[in-house]
Amino acid sequence: MEADGWEWLVAPIQKLISWSASAAIVFGGVVPYIPQYRDIKRTQNTEGFSTYVCLVLLVANILRILFWLGRHFESPLLLQSIIMISTMLLMLKLCTEVRVTNELNIKRRSFSAADSKDEEIKTPPKRSFLDFDLNYFWHWSKFADYVQCVLAFTGVTGYITYLFLDSIIFVETLGFLAVFIEAMQGIPQLYRNYQNRSTEGMRVMDIYLENHVIVK
Template identity: 70%
Template structure:
């Protein structure tokens, strides 16, 4: 009797928690990029942020949206992909504008050049949009032709979440090459870690496809590796290379 009497409270509370978790899934993924976006706008310097992060997330979320047509998963995950795609386009727009404004080389590079050496380093935001639309069109057409193949659909889902799991790898590699995390928003990475942990728990508790849970765990590990880099490079900063006098300067002295 007591349990039945509490139903009036527990049922709405359960719904409220479910709605809150769904809202966190939809919008929580974009929160880590807010401090990075603000830092870039404030400093007018995008060198610390790898735009390949945008590339990875755009590919991952477009593939996930296509995966939904073959295997209907929860709507919050679909809306999360749509919101994240729009967010990455905004990040790309800002980074491109800042980079072009600071670039001394005025030679225009465009997607239509089909130059692999300058892939994803174009001079206009419109070129990135063209690339995204071209990829979406090709991937969408292939998905349309193969939508009845279970193997294709499951592989598509695996590629989508595996690509997203590799999200932090460009930033991880950039930090390794520079032996520094300067310019990278630590708040962004901390939010990545907390968000990915929540997301993975959401996958596990809500019975999402296995690909989501496995790759979510991998994503958390990459986030932790980046945090480890931030700690190591802060404790052992790279020493500036000693300045070597030019022979001509030495003679002049």
């Protein structure tokens, strides 16, 4: 009888714990990138962050959503992928704007310091997703090019998934690739740090959060 009397309290607590766990799953993955986004916006410097991290996470989460089409998993994980894709697109938008602005500022300083009036303004060539130049892949001048690339990848992989959705081997391969690629998210940042010979722009707390907050 006494146990039944506590049901009015136990049930709401269980729901609160369940909702909290779901919220941690949905939003936990993007937590490390909030301070990173703020730092880039404040310093107007992207040297400490590799945009290839965004590429890896975009590919991994798109594949995970396609995997969900063949084998449904928990809704919070699906929402996590959608929010992560949105977050990575926001990061790319900011990084692209900052990089282009910095390039223009450098050119303006060079022009203003020039003694010769005949010197022409030399601006860096604009790179586009439609250039198909692998040397400048993922280094485009407009955010729209990144969106086009993501949409093209989603369209191609989505169509292939539609054709082979009944194949268990194909669906499981999608799931494996999603997990495997996501596990590689740290490699682009390590390579950027190696190139810069510095960890400036990285946050120790971000590394901790990436390894402990993300619940899967």
